[in-house]
Amino acid sequence: MFKLKEEISLLLGPLVSLEPAAVLELLEVPTDSTFGDLAFPCYALAKRLKQAPSVIAKNLSSTLESKNGLFWEKVVPTGPYLNFYIAPQAFGREVLRQVYELQETYGKSNLGNGRNITIDYSSPNIAKPFGVGHIRSTVIGHALYLIYQALGYNCIGINHLGDWGTQFGKLIVAFRHWGEESHLESDPVDYLYRLYVQFHKLAEDDPSLEDEARLWFKKLEEGDQEAVAYWTRFRQLSLDNYAIVYDQLGIKFEYIHGESFYNELLEGVVNLVQEKGIARVSDGALIVDLEQFGLPPAMLSKKDGATLYITRDLAAAIYRHETFNFARSLYVVGAEQELHFKQLFKVLELLGFTWASDCVHIPFGLIRFKEGRMSTRAGKTILLEEVLQRSIEMAREIIEEKNPSLPNKESAAEAIGLGAVRFGDLSNDRIKNIEFDWEKVLDFSGETAAYIQYAHARICSILRKTSAENLRWDEKTVSLLIEEEELTLIKTIAQLPEKVMAAADGYRPSLLARYLVDLAREFNRFYHHCPVLNSEPQLQRARLLLINAARQVLSNGLSLLGIAAPEEM
C-alpha cells in the first residue's frame, strides 16, 4: 500500500502544486471499498484554486486519465474525492513477492539499528501472589518488547521486582506470630499471601502491629541478620513461584533488578539532588518542589531518613542510562502511577539529564471486578495461575468436543488457552479499565486469539493436503488472483509492516491485535468463497500461494504478540 501511496503522491504533487509529502498526508483510505483503494480529498485545495472540490476532482481526473499507473489502474472523481483503484495484478505480485522473499521477517525492519531500549515490565510485588492485575504489565510489556525487537532495537527486559518495603516488615511480623513452617514449605506464595491478608485484618483492631512491622523493616534496612534471613527466604520462594508463570508464558528478562538492587545507590542519588540544589527540607523531609510545574513535591526521604519509592526509581533510571545508554526507556506500569512518573521524569530533567525526555511511561487501565477494584490486601483478587489454568482447561474441553482425534491436544490447548488470556489483554486500547469476567475470558469465538489461530490452522490443514512444490513463487500464476475476496486478502496482507510500525509508535499492541482479526476475517471470507483444492491447477497454485502468504503473516503477527500459532487445533 505504501508503494501505491508513494506513486500517487509523486504524480499528484506537481499537478496541485504541493510537496509529495503533503499529498501523502492528505491521502486516505476510503470508508467503503466501492470508493476505491486510496482517496485524495480535494477540500483543502478549494480555497486556493477558488473552485468547488468536486470540480477540482473532475479536472484532476481527466488530466490523469491518459497516464498509466504502475500500481493503480483507474481513477474516478466521486464528488469531492479523487478515488484511485488499485491495479490488482501488479499489486498482488508485489505484495506476495515481498512475503515470499522475507518470510518470517516480513513485517520487520531495521529501523532501530541495534539501539538499546529498556523495558520495565511485569514487576510484581514479592510475597504477594501474582494476580490477574499483573498480567497487564506482563503481557503488554512483553508484546512491546517483541515489537521493538522486530523493528531492529536491542530490547532489554527488566523485571523491577517490588522486593523492598514495609510489606516485608508486615510479613515478618505475621510469620513470627502465626506462621507455620510446614505451610510455608508446601505452598509458599499462597501461604505468604494468607499471612499478609491476615496481618491487615488484625492490624485494623491492633495498630501496634503496624508499628512492629515498621520496626522490622527498619531492622531489615539496617542489615539485621534475622530480618535479612526472612527477607531472603521469602523473596526466593516468590521468585521460584513466578518462574513457573513466566516459563509458561515464554517470558524471560535480561535483568531481574528488584528495588533492593538499588539500595546502595540511594545515598548517591540523595547527594546528587542536594548538590544540584534542587531539593529542600520541609517538615524534616527532603523534597524537590515541583509546584512551578503544577506537580506536588517529590519526596526523596522521610523525616526519619528512610528513602521512598521515587528515590529508588531515580536510582534505577540513572543506573539504566549509565549501563545501557538507552535510546528510550519504557515503563509499562498502571495508569494510577501517572503522577509518580511525571514527577520522576521532571526530577531527572531538573538534574540536567537530557535523556529524561527518552523516558516514557506506558500506562494501562485497571482490571476490576463488577463490584469494585481488586485488592491484594483484602484478599480480593484472582490468581493469574488460576486464570491460565482454567483457560487451558476450557480449550481442552472444546478440543475434546470438536476435534477429539487431534494428535497433540495438550500443546494445542496451551496455545489456545494462553493465547486467549493474552489476546484478551492486548486487543483493546490499553488505557481502558477491564472488567474481569470469566465468561469473556473463556469465550473462544468472535474477535479472539482462537479466531486467528483457527484461520491459521485451517490454512495449514489445506497445505498439508498438497505437495510442497506448488508453493514455489511464481509471478505469472499470482496474476490469476482477481476475485474480490482474493484482492481484499492481498490488500490486508500488505498492511502488516505499517501495522507493526503503528503499534510501536503508539506503544499500542492492540493495533496489531486488531489487524490480525481483520486478516483472519478476510481469510475466512476468501475461504468460504473461493475453493482452493477444487479449482483448476493454475488457479489452485495461485490460491495456495496466497493462503500460504496469509499463513505466514498470521504467524508473524501472532508471534509479535507472544501468541502461538498451532498448525492444528
Add this chain to the structure above:
RNA sequence: GCGCCCGUAGCUCAGCCCGGAUAGAGUAACUGACUACGAAUCAGGAGGCCGCAGGUUCAAAUCCUGCCGGGCGCACCA
C-alpha cells in the same frame, strides 16, 4: 477541592492522535449455509440524541470550553 483518564448499538469494544463520503466489529436474540479445502467458520436482516450543552469550521464521534456520570491520583505506602 485540584489534576489525569474513560463515556460510541442491550452488552464488550474499534474509529478520536492527524476533522471529510451512508459511524464499524464482536457478542446476545432472530434467519440461512456442514454428502463442502476444519461450522472455534461464513452469509443475512434487526439494533445508534457517538453522555449533555455550547463553540470553531464549508464540514465535528474526532478540535476547544463548560457540565453530568464513572474510574484513578493528589508528602512521609509502593
